[in-house]
Amino acid sequence: MKLTFHGLFFFVSALLMIGCGEKKEEKAETAQFKVPVEYYKLDNGLKVILSQDRTSPTAIVAVYYNIGFRIEPKNRTGFAHLFEHMMFQGSNNLGKMEFVKLVQQNGGVLNGSTRFDFTNYFEIVPSHKLETMLWAEADRMRGLDISQENLTNQQGVVKNEVKVNVLNQPYGGFPWLDMPQYANTNWYNAHNFYGDLEDLDAANLEDVTSFFNTYYAPNNAALAVVGDFEIAETKAWIEKYFGDIPSATIPPQPDISEPRQEEQKEFTKNDSLANKPAIALAYQMPERNSPEYYAMGLLDQILVQGDNSLLAQKLVKEKGYTSDVSGGINYLGNMFNYKGPMLWMYDLTYDKETSREEILSAIDEVMTGLKDSVDQQMIDRAIIKIRSQLYDDIGGTFGLGRADLLSSFALFDDNPERINTLEDEFKKITPTIVRKTVDEYLRDTNRTILTVNPLLADNEKTE
Structure with missing residues:
Protein backbone atom coordinates (compact mmCIF):
# COMPACT_ATOMS: atom_id res chain seq x y z
CA MET A 1 0.00 0.00 0.00
CA LYS A 2 1.50 3.31 -1.10
CA LEU A 3 0.57 6.35 0.97
CA THR A 4 0.42 9.84 -0.57
CA PHE A 5 0.30 12.97 1.53
CA HIS A 6 0.43 16.79 1.47
CA GLY A 7 2.61 17.89 4.40
CA LEU A 8 0.71 20.70 6.10
CA PHE A 9 2.26 20.48 9.53
CA PHE A 10 5.88 21.29 8.88
CA PHE A 11 7.55 24.01 10.84
CA VAL A 12 9.45 25.65 7.98
CA SER A 13 12.05 28.29 8.71
CA ALA A 14 14.45 30.36 6.61
CA LEU A 15 17.11 32.67 7.95
CA LEU A 16 17.78 36.03 6.29
CA MET A 17 20.89 37.87 7.44
CA ILE A 18 21.34 41.51 6.38
CA GLY A 19 24.65 43.30 6.85
CA CYS A 20 25.23 46.90 8.00
CA GLY A 21 25.30 50.00 5.77
CA GLU A 22 24.81 49.62 2.04
CA LYS A 23 26.29 46.14 1.93
CA LYS A 24 23.58 43.53 2.25
CA GLU A 25 24.33 39.85 2.50
CA GLU A 26 21.54 37.31 2.15
CA LYS A 27 21.98 33.81 3.43
CA ALA A 28 19.10 31.44 2.87
CA GLU A 29 19.27 28.19 4.71
CA THR A 30 17.54 25.11 3.39
CA ALA A 31 14.03 24.87 4.78
CA GLN A 32 13.89 22.52 7.72
CA PHE A 33 11.01 20.62 9.20
CA LYS A 34 10.49 19.19 12.61
CA VAL A 35 7.75 16.79 13.55
CA PRO A 36 6.63 17.22 17.17
CA VAL A 37 7.30 13.97 19.02
CA GLU A 38 6.58 13.05 22.62
CA TYR A 39 7.62 9.47 23.42
CA TYR A 40 7.18 7.44 26.58
CA LYS A 41 6.28 3.96 27.77
CA LEU A 42 3.61 2.67 30.10
CA ASP A 43 4.56 0.37 32.96
CA ASN A 44 3.29 -2.61 30.95
CA GLY A 45 5.71 -1.82 28.12
CA LEU A 46 3.37 -0.14 25.64
CA LYS A 47 5.29 2.39 23.54
CA VAL A 48 3.35 5.63 23.16
CA ILE A 49 4.06 8.36 20.61
CA LEU A 50 2.14 11.64 20.61
CA SER A 51 2.45 14.08 17.71
CA GLN A 52 0.23 17.13 17.83
CA ASP A 53 -1.07 18.80 14.65
CA ARG A 54 -3.73 21.52 14.84
CA THR A 55 -4.21 21.96 11.08
CA SER A 56 -7.33 19.77 10.94
CA PRO A 57 -9.93 18.86 13.62
CA THR A 58 -9.12 15.17 13.28
CA ALA A 59 -7.11 12.61 15.18
CA ILE A 60 -5.46 9.34 14.23
CA VAL A 61 -5.09 6.37 16.53
CA ALA A 62 -2.60 3.83 15.16
CA VAL A 63 -1.66 0.61 16.94
CA TYR A 64 1.31 -1.32 15.53
CA TYR A 65 2.09 -4.82 16.77
CA ASN A 66 5.63 -6.11 16.40
CA ILE A 67 4.56 -9.22 14.49
CA GLY A 68 4.39 -9.51 10.71
CA PHE A 69 4.20 -12.40 8.33
CA ARG A 70 7.99 -12.73 8.25
CA ILE A 71 8.06 -14.60 11.59
CA GLU A 72 4.65 -16.28 11.52
CA PRO A 73 4.67 -19.96 12.57
CA LYS A 74 6.05 -22.51 10.12
CA ASN A 75 3.35 -24.69 8.55
CA ARG A 76 0.94 -21.80 9.17
CA THR A 77 1.73 -19.55 6.21
CA GLY A 78 -0.65 -16.62 5.99
CA PHE A 79 -1.43 -16.85 9.69
CA ALA A 80 -0.40 -13.28 10.55
CA HIS A 81 -2.74 -11.98 7.85
CA LEU A 82 -5.52 -14.34 8.97
CA PHE A 83 -5.14 -13.00 12.50
CA GLU A 84 -5.45 -9.43 11.26
CA HIS A 85 -8.94 -10.40 10.08
CA MET A 86 -9.73 -11.97 13.45
CA MET A 87 -9.14 -8.62 15.15
CA PHE A 88 -12.41 -7.33 13.68
CA GLN A 89 -14.54 -10.27 14.84
CA GLY A 90 -15.35 -9.03 18.32
CA SER A 91 -13.73 -8.23 21.66
CA ASN A 92 -14.70 -7.99 25.32
CA ASN A 93 -17.27 -5.24 24.83
CA LEU A 94 -17.76 -5.00 21.07
CA GLY A 95 -19.44 -7.78 19.11
CA LYS A 96 -18.71 -9.01 15.62
CA MET A 97 -17.95 -6.06 13.30
CA GLU A 98 -19.16 -3.58 15.95
CA PHE A 99 -15.69 -2.01 15.99
CA VAL A 100 -16.14 -1.07 12.33
CA LYS A 101 -19.63 0.30 12.97
CA LEU A 102 -18.38 2.33 15.94
CA VAL A 103 -15.78 4.09 13.83
CA GLN A 104 -18.04 4.71 10.86
CA GLN A 105 -20.98 5.94 12.93
CA ASN A 106 -18.65 8.46 14.55
CA GLY A 107 -17.64 9.88 11.18
CA GLY A 108 -14.35 8.03 10.89
CA VAL A 109 -12.51 5.64 8.61
CA LEU A 110 -10.35 2.67 9.55
CA ASN A 111 -8.21 -0.10 8.17
CA GLY A 112 -5.56 -2.64 9.05
CA SER A 113 -2.75 -4.39 7.21
CA THR A 114 -0.12 -7.07 7.63
CA ARG A 115 3.43 -6.28 6.54
CA PHE A 116 6.82 -8.00 6.73
CA ASP A 117 7.56 -6.93 10.30
CA PHE A 118 4.35 -5.54 11.81
CA THR A 119 0.58 -5.69 11.75
CA ASN A 120 -1.17 -2.35 12.10
CA TYR A 121 -4.62 -0.95 12.77
CA PHE A 122 -5.68 2.68 12.52
CA GLU A 123 -8.67 4.96 12.79
CA ILE A 124 -9.02 8.53 11.54
CA VAL A 125 -11.83 10.30 13.39
CA PRO A 126 -13.08 13.76 14.35
CA SER A 127 -10.83 14.83 17.20
CA HIS A 128 -13.64 14.92 19.76
CA LYS A 129 -14.01 11.13 19.26
CA LEU A 130 -10.41 10.35 20.17
CA GLU A 131 -11.24 8.97 23.61
CA THR A 132 -13.77 6.55 22.10
CA MET A 133 -11.16 5.17 19.70
CA LEU A 134 -8.57 4.74 22.44
CA TRP A 135 -11.10 2.80 24.47
CA ALA A 136 -12.01 0.58 21.50
CA GLU A 137 -8.38 -0.25 20.61
CA ALA A 138 -7.62 -1.03 24.25
CA ASP A 139 -10.71 -3.24 24.41
CA ARG A 140 -9.52 -5.55 21.65
CA MET A 141 -5.93 -5.51 22.90
CA ARG A 142 -7.32 -6.70 26.21
CA GLY A 143 -9.18 -9.65 24.75
CA LEU A 144 -10.69 -11.04 21.53
CA ASP A 145 -13.79 -13.14 20.94
CA ILE A 146 -11.93 -16.21 19.76
CA SER A 147 -14.48 -18.78 18.59
CA GLN A 148 -14.56 -21.56 16.02
CA GLU A 149 -17.35 -19.78 14.18
CA ASN A 150 -15.27 -16.62 13.78
CA LEU A 151 -12.17 -18.57 12.79
CA THR A 152 -13.96 -20.67 10.17
CA ASN A 153 -15.61 -17.59 8.73
CA GLN A 154 -12.34 -15.68 8.37
CA GLN A 155 -10.49 -18.68 6.95
CA GLY A 156 -13.03 -18.61 4.15
CA VAL A 157 -12.66 -14.84 3.69
CA VAL A 158 -8.86 -14.99 3.50
CA LYS A 159 -8.84 -18.00 1.16
CA ASN A 160 -11.22 -16.16 -1.15
CA GLU A 161 -8.96 -13.09 -0.99
CA VAL A 162 -5.99 -15.22 -2.05
CA LYS A 163 -7.97 -16.67 -4.95
CA VAL A 164 -9.21 -13.27 -6.14
CA ASN A 165 -5.95 -11.31 -5.71
CA VAL A 166 -3.40 -13.96 -6.65
CA LEU A 167 -4.58 -17.27 -8.08
CA ASN A 168 -7.24 -15.92 -10.45
CA GLN A 169 -5.58 -12.65 -11.37
CA PRO A 170 -3.21 -11.99 -14.30
CA TYR A 171 0.23 -11.28 -12.87
CA GLY A 172 -1.27 -12.22 -9.48
CA GLY A 173 1.46 -11.98 -6.87
CA PHE A 174 3.96 -10.64 -9.41
CA PRO A 175 6.40 -9.52 -8.23
CA TRP A 176 5.50 -8.44 -4.67
CA LEU A 177 4.56 -11.94 -3.47
CA ASP A 178 6.65 -14.02 -5.86
CA MET A 179 10.05 -12.35 -5.75
CA PRO A 180 10.82 -12.78 -2.03
CA GLN A 181 10.25 -16.51 -2.46
CA TYR A 182 12.72 -16.68 -5.34
CA ALA A 183 15.36 -14.19 -4.19
CA ASN A 184 15.61 -15.15 -0.50
CA THR A 185 16.91 -18.37 1.03
CA ASN A 186 15.84 -18.13 4.69
CA TRP A 187 12.30 -19.55 5.12
CA TYR A 188 11.23 -16.58 7.22
CA ASN A 189 11.87 -14.26 4.27
CA ALA A 190 11.04 -16.69 1.47
CA HIS A 191 7.69 -18.33 2.27
CA ASN A 192 4.29 -17.54 0.79
CA PHE A 193 3.16 -14.94 3.29
CA TYR A 194 -0.30 -14.59 1.77
CA GLY A 195 -0.85 -18.19 2.77
CA ASP A 196 -1.02 -21.62 1.18
CA LEU A 197 -4.65 -22.72 1.17
CA GLU A 198 -3.81 -25.92 3.05
CA ASP A 199 -2.02 -23.98 5.79
CA LEU A 200 -4.93 -21.57 6.15
CA ASP A 201 -7.28 -24.54 6.57
CA ALA A 202 -4.99 -26.09 9.19
CA ALA A 203 -5.18 -23.13 11.59
CA ASN A 204 -7.07 -23.99 14.80
CA LEU A 205 -8.34 -22.24 17.90
CA GLU A 206 -5.25 -23.18 19.88
CA ASP A 207 -3.10 -21.44 17.24
CA VAL A 208 -5.23 -18.29 17.38
CA THR A 209 -5.28 -18.12 21.18
CA SER A 210 -1.55 -18.68 21.47
CA PHE A 211 -0.77 -16.10 18.79
CA PHE A 212 -2.94 -13.47 20.47
CA ASN A 213 -1.59 -14.09 23.97
CA THR A 214 2.00 -14.03 22.71
CA TYR A 215 2.17 -11.17 20.23
CA TYR A 216 -0.86 -8.92 20.84
CA ALA A 217 0.41 -7.65 24.15
CA PRO A 218 1.20 -4.05 25.14
CA ASN A 219 4.91 -4.74 25.50
CA ASN A 220 4.94 -5.86 21.84
CA ALA A 221 3.10 -2.82 20.51
CA ALA A 222 3.35 0.88 19.75
CA LEU A 223 0.46 3.35 19.99
CA ALA A 224 0.68 6.56 17.99
CA VAL A 225 -1.77 9.44 18.33
CA VAL A 226 -1.44 12.11 15.65
CA GLY A 227 -3.58 15.19 15.15
CA ASP A 228 -5.68 17.67 17.06
CA PHE A 229 -5.68 16.73 20.76
CA GLU A 230 -4.67 17.92 24.19
CA ILE A 231 -1.53 16.15 25.35
CA ALA A 232 -2.27 15.92 29.08
CA GLU A 233 -5.83 14.76 28.50
CA THR A 234 -4.75 12.14 25.94
CA LYS A 235 -2.06 10.81 28.27
CA ALA A 236 -4.68 10.35 30.97
CA TRP A 237 -6.96 8.43 28.59
CA ILE A 238 -4.12 6.18 27.44
CA GLU A 239 -3.19 5.34 31.02
CA LYS A 240 -6.86 4.75 31.90
CA TYR A 241 -7.61 2.35 29.04
CA PHE A 242 -4.26 0.68 28.29
CA GLY A 243 -2.38 0.95 31.58
CA ASP A 244 -3.68 -2.20 33.28
CA ILE A 245 -3.51 -4.56 30.26
CA PRO A 246 -1.01 -7.24 31.29
CA SER A 247 2.23 -7.66 29.43
CA ALA A 248 3.36 -11.00 27.97
CA THR A 249 6.56 -12.98 27.60
CA ILE A 250 7.72 -12.34 24.05
CA PRO A 251 9.74 -15.21 22.56
CA PRO A 252 13.17 -14.41 21.09
CA GLN A 253 13.06 -13.56 17.40
CA PRO A 254 14.31 -16.34 15.11
CA ASP A 255 17.31 -15.78 12.87
CA ILE A 256 15.95 -13.88 9.86
CA SER A 257 19.28 -13.01 8.27
CA GLU A 258 20.07 -13.68 4.62
CA PRO A 259 23.48 -14.92 3.42
CA ARG A 260 25.41 -12.82 0.91
CA GLN A 261 24.15 -13.71 -2.56
CA GLU A 262 27.06 -14.98 -4.63
CA GLU A 263 25.48 -15.76 -8.01
CA GLN A 264 22.72 -14.45 -10.22
Missing part, protein backbone atom coordinates in the same frame (compact mmCIF):
# COMPACT_ATOMS: atom_id res chain seq x y z
CA LYS A 265 19.40 -16.31 -9.97
CA GLU A 266 16.96 -16.62 -12.86
CA PHE A 267 13.41 -17.98 -12.81
CA THR A 268 10.38 -18.13 -15.10
CA LYS A 269 6.78 -18.17 -13.93
CA ASN A 270 4.07 -19.45 -16.26
CA ASP A 271 0.93 -17.33 -16.09
CA SER A 272 -2.16 -18.70 -17.85
CA LEU A 273 -3.99 -15.35 -17.48
CA ALA A 274 -1.26 -12.96 -18.65
CA ASN A 275 -1.23 -11.69 -22.25
CA LYS A 276 2.15 -9.91 -22.19
CA PRO A 277 5.52 -10.96 -20.83
CA ALA A 278 6.81 -9.23 -17.70
CA ILE A 279 10.13 -9.10 -15.94
CA ALA A 280 11.25 -8.15 -12.45
CA LEU A 281 14.78 -7.69 -11.15
CA ALA A 282 15.66 -7.67 -7.46
CA TYR A 283 18.81 -7.04 -5.43
CA GLN A 284 19.46 -7.81 -1.78
CA MET A 285 19.49 -4.57 0.22
CA PRO A 286 22.27 -3.32 2.51
CA GLU A 287 21.78 -3.52 6.25
CA ARG A 288 19.10 -1.14 7.46
CA ASN A 289 20.35 2.27 8.69
CA SER A 290 23.85 1.76 7.29
CA PRO A 291 25.39 4.39 4.96
CA GLU A 292 24.89 1.96 2.08
CA TYR A 293 21.20 1.67 2.99
CA TYR A 294 20.73 5.41 2.57
CA ALA A 295 22.81 5.29 -0.61
CA MET A 296 20.42 2.68 -1.99
CA GLY A 297 17.55 5.03 -1.20
CA LEU A 298 19.23 7.62 -3.43
CA LEU A 299 20.02 5.05 -6.13
CA ASP A 300 16.35 4.06 -6.13
CA GLN A 301 15.49 7.67 -6.96
CA ILE A 302 18.19 7.84 -9.63
CA LEU A 303 17.30 4.56 -11.32
CA VAL A 304 13.53 4.03 -11.16
CA GLN A 305 11.59 6.85 -9.50
CA GLY A 306 10.00 9.29 -11.93
CA ASP A 307 10.09 9.90 -15.66
CA ASN A 308 13.61 11.31 -15.40
CA SER A 309 15.03 8.13 -13.82
CA LEU A 310 17.77 6.39 -15.76
CA LEU A 311 15.87 3.15 -16.38
CA ALA A 312 12.73 4.98 -17.45
CA GLN A 313 14.76 7.13 -19.84
CA LYS A 314 16.41 4.05 -21.36
CA LEU A 315 13.52 1.56 -21.47
CA VAL A 316 10.58 3.92 -22.05
CA LYS A 317 11.87 7.04 -23.80
CA GLU A 318 14.86 5.76 -25.78
CA LYS A 319 14.03 2.12 -26.55
CA GLY A 320 10.23 2.15 -26.31
CA TYR A 321 10.25 -1.34 -24.81
CA THR A 322 7.66 -0.56 -22.14
CA SER A 323 5.27 2.19 -21.08
CA ASP A 324 6.34 2.21 -17.44
CA VAL A 325 9.03 1.04 -15.03
CA SER A 326 7.88 0.74 -11.42
CA GLY A 327 9.84 -0.26 -8.38
CA GLY A 328 11.27 0.63 -5.03
CA ILE A 329 12.53 -0.58 -1.70
CA ASN A 330 9.85 -2.64 0.04
CA TYR A 331 6.86 -3.14 -2.27
CA LEU A 332 4.57 -3.45 0.77
CA GLY A 333 5.44 -0.09 2.29
CA ASN A 334 8.48 2.15 2.02
CA MET A 335 12.17 2.00 2.75
CA PHE A 336 11.65 2.96 6.40
CA ASN A 337 8.86 0.72 7.71
CA TYR A 338 10.52 -2.68 7.76
CA LYS A 339 13.11 -4.33 9.98
CA GLY A 340 14.59 -7.47 8.43
CA PRO A 341 16.26 -8.26 5.09
CA MET A 342 14.73 -6.47 2.12
CA LEU A 343 14.90 -6.31 -1.67
CA TRP A 344 15.29 -3.36 -3.98
CA MET A 345 13.23 -4.29 -6.99
CA TYR A 346 11.70 -3.00 -10.20
CA ASP A 347 9.42 -4.53 -12.82
CA LEU A 348 7.82 -3.89 -16.21
CA THR A 349 5.68 -5.51 -18.87
CA TYR A 350 6.68 -5.53 -22.54
CA ASP A 351 5.39 -6.67 -25.93
CA LYS A 352 5.98 -10.16 -27.30
CA GLU A 353 7.90 -8.58 -30.18
CA THR A 354 10.57 -7.48 -27.71
CA SER A 355 12.86 -10.19 -26.40
CA ARG A 356 13.90 -10.73 -22.82
CA GLU A 357 17.50 -10.42 -24.00
CA GLU A 358 16.85 -6.95 -25.44
CA ILE A 359 15.36 -5.82 -22.14
CA LEU A 360 18.32 -7.12 -20.15
CA SER A 361 20.81 -5.66 -22.59
CA ALA A 362 19.28 -2.20 -22.22
CA ILE A 363 19.26 -2.56 -18.42
CA ASP A 364 22.90 -3.60 -18.45
CA GLU A 365 23.78 -0.49 -20.47
CA VAL A 366 22.38 1.65 -17.67
CA MET A 367 23.95 -0.35 -14.86
CA THR A 368 27.37 -0.53 -16.51
CA GLY A 369 27.62 3.23 -16.86
CA LEU A 370 26.06 4.03 -13.50
CA LYS A 371 29.13 4.15 -11.28
CA ASP A 372 31.08 6.46 -13.56
CA SER A 373 28.16 8.86 -13.93
CA VAL A 374 27.54 9.36 -10.20
CA ASP A 375 28.59 12.80 -8.99
CA GLN A 376 27.47 15.23 -6.30
CA GLN A 377 25.03 16.95 -8.66
CA MET A 378 23.25 13.64 -9.32
CA ILE A 379 23.10 12.95 -5.58
CA ASP A 380 21.71 16.42 -4.88
CA ARG A 381 18.92 15.88 -7.42
CA ALA A 382 18.10 12.52 -5.81
CA ILE A 383 17.96 14.16 -2.38
CA ILE A 384 15.46 16.71 -3.69
CA LYS A 385 13.26 13.90 -5.03
CA ILE A 386 13.46 11.83 -1.87
CA ARG A 387 12.86 14.90 0.27
CA SER A 388 9.71 15.66 -1.69
CA GLN A 389 8.53 12.07 -1.31
CA LEU A 390 9.30 12.16 2.40
CA TYR A 391 7.25 15.34 2.82
CA ASP A 392 4.38 13.66 0.98
CA ASP A 393 4.65 10.46 3.02
CA ILE A 394 4.74 12.25 6.35
CA GLY A 395 2.13 14.91 5.80
CA GLY A 396 -1.01 13.60 4.15
CA THR A 397 -4.16 11.62 4.86
CA PHE A 398 -4.48 13.73 8.01
CA GLY A 399 -1.08 12.49 9.23
CA LEU A 400 -1.36 8.76 8.57
CA GLY A 401 2.12 8.62 7.02
CA ARG A 402 3.51 10.36 10.07
CA ALA A 403 1.83 7.84 12.37
CA ASP A 404 3.29 5.03 10.27
CA LEU A 405 6.88 6.23 10.54
CA LEU A 406 6.60 7.14 14.23
CA SER A 407 5.20 3.71 15.07
CA SER A 408 7.76 1.88 12.94
CA PHE A 409 10.71 3.76 14.44
CA ALA A 410 9.36 3.16 17.95
CA LEU A 411 8.96 -0.58 17.32
CA PHE A 412 12.21 -1.18 15.47
CA ASP A 413 14.58 1.44 16.89
CA ASP A 414 12.97 2.55 20.15
CA ASN A 415 13.46 6.02 18.71
CA PRO A 416 10.55 7.72 16.91
CA GLU A 417 12.62 10.94 16.84
CA ARG A 418 14.39 9.36 13.85
CA ILE A 419 11.65 10.91 11.74
CA ASN A 420 13.39 14.27 12.16
CA THR A 421 16.86 13.07 11.10
CA LEU A 422 16.12 11.19 7.87
CA GLU A 423 16.97 14.04 5.54
CA ASP A 424 20.28 14.59 7.32
CA GLU A 425 21.20 10.93 6.85
CA PHE A 426 20.75 11.21 3.09
CA LYS A 427 22.82 14.39 3.01
CA LYS A 428 25.76 12.49 4.54
CA ILE A 429 26.02 10.27 1.47
CA THR A 430 28.93 11.07 -0.84
CA PRO A 431 29.70 9.93 -4.40
CA THR A 432 32.31 7.60 -2.91
CA ILE A 433 29.70 5.86 -0.73
CA VAL A 434 27.32 5.57 -3.70
CA ARG A 435 30.02 4.01 -5.89
CA LYS A 436 30.90 1.57 -3.12
CA THR A 437 27.23 0.65 -2.82
CA VAL A 438 26.95 0.09 -6.58
CA ASP A 439 29.95 -2.24 -6.49
CA GLU A 440 28.66 -4.36 -3.62
CA TYR A 441 24.88 -4.35 -4.04
CA LEU A 442 24.14 -3.69 -7.70
CA ARG A 443 26.46 -6.41 -8.99
CA ASP A 444 24.92 -9.10 -11.22
CA THR A 445 25.76 -11.79 -8.68
CA ASN A 446 23.42 -10.05 -6.21
CA ARG A 447 20.60 -10.04 -8.76
CA THR A 448 17.51 -12.23 -9.13
CA ILE A 449 15.57 -12.12 -12.41
CA LEU A 450 11.98 -13.33 -12.59
CA THR A 451 10.22 -13.48 -15.96
CA VAL A 452 6.50 -14.04 -16.54
CA ASN A 453 5.71 -16.36 -19.45
CA PRO A 454 2.27 -15.22 -20.72
CA LEU A 455 0.47 -18.44 -21.62
CA LEU A 456 -2.71 -16.55 -22.53
CA ALA A 457 -0.83 -14.79 -25.32
CA ASP A 458 0.52 -18.11 -26.55
CA ASN A 459 -2.98 -19.60 -26.56
CA GLU A 460 -4.42 -16.62 -28.45
CA LYS A 461 -1.65 -16.94 -31.02
CA THR A 462 -2.37 -20.62 -31.72
CA GLU A 463 -6.17 -20.20 -32.02
